[in-house]
Amino acid sequence: MNDRGFILIILGVFLLIAIAVPVIMLVFPPANIVFRLILIFTIFMTVRSYIGNGVVSIIVSAVLIYFLVFKWVYLFAPMYILYILLGMQFLSVIIWGTFRLAGGH
Amino acid sequence: MIYSLLFIGELLADANIVIKIFAFLTIASFMKNHLGTSPMAVVAMAGVGWFILFEFWAFFGGLFVLYLLLLFGVSGVLIDFFFVMPSGQPQGGQGPEEIIHGKPGGGDSPRWKSPVNSGADVARRMKQSQIMRRGPGG
Numbered sequence: 179m180n181d182r183g184f185i186l187i188i189l190g191v192f193l194l195i196a197i198a199v200p201v202i203m204l205v206f207p208p209a210n211i212v213f214r215l216i217l218i219f220t221i222f223m224t225v226r227s228y229i230g231n232g233v234v235s236i237i238v239s240a241v242l243i244y245f246l247v248f249k250w251v252y253l254f255a256p257m258y259i260l261y262i263l264l265g266m267q268f269l270s271v272i273i274w275g276t277f278r279l280a281g282g283h
Numbered sequence: 284m285i286y287s288l289l290f291i292g293e294l295l296a297d298a299n300i301v302i303k304i305f306a307f308l309t310i311a312s313f314m315k316n317h318l319g320t321s322p323m324a325v326v327a328m329a330g331v332g333w334f335i336l337f338e339f340w341a342f343f344g345g346l347f348v349l350y351l352l353l354l355f356g357v358s359g360v361l362i363d364f365f366f367v368m369p370s371g372q373p374q375g376g377q378g379p380e381e382i383i384h385g386k387p388g389g390g391d392s393p394r395w396k397s398p399v400n401s402g403a404d405v406a407r408r409m410k411q412s413q414i415m416r417r418g419p420g421g
């Protein structure tokens with residue numbers, strides 16, 4: 179198999195991970211609630227780290243939480259999971275493992 | 284079809300707002316760290332914010348998304364894709380022995396896909412230096 183084939187397989191694995199997140203959230207409602215809470219805390223702490231405590235911080239957090247946690251949660255949640263995996267360098271492990279499992283040397 | 288187009292349009296509009304908010308947060312944090320919370324800092328923040336978020340957003344928006352992607356470490360994934368993944372496979376079907384000893388006919392310049400190889404080039408250089416020290420007859 180050439181490199182392009184491996185890259186397509188690895189992108190397919192990324193896509194599977196991305197699809198698994200909303201599926202889990204839909205199948206297990208507690209996971210949905212817990213994940214939304216985690217996202218809310220993460221967004222609020224991120225905004226607070228940028229502009230500190232205050233009314234502006236709460237307003238900006240509220241707007242971001244509305245868009246990212248309520249309106250587009252099934253799109254944002256997989257992106258957040260992939261971001262976490264990327265931050266922990268786990269995507270490199272997935273790339274390496276998929277490459278080896280798919281027959282690469 | 285129309286619904287899906289509206290969905291995409293709505294998604295892009297909302298993503299634009301969210302990215303603008305994150306860009307505003309970055310500008311605010313930068314100004315706060317460099318100028319503090321004085322009125323001068325607020326004026327500078329407003330000026331730079333207006334310039335970046337409204338006047339030249341078409342340019343700075345793309346730049347900001349690229350900055351975020353690089354900050355997240357997407358370049359590492361690209362390096363994994365194009366360099367680390369096919370590691371140890373020299374192009375042209377050369378094995379390690381051929382790389383160390385060189386191919387007959389002057390083809391001793393292996394072209395590795397990976398910037399981090401298995402040390403074969405170091406072994407080759409050591410072997411060449413040993414040959415030079417001993418001389419061609421030794």
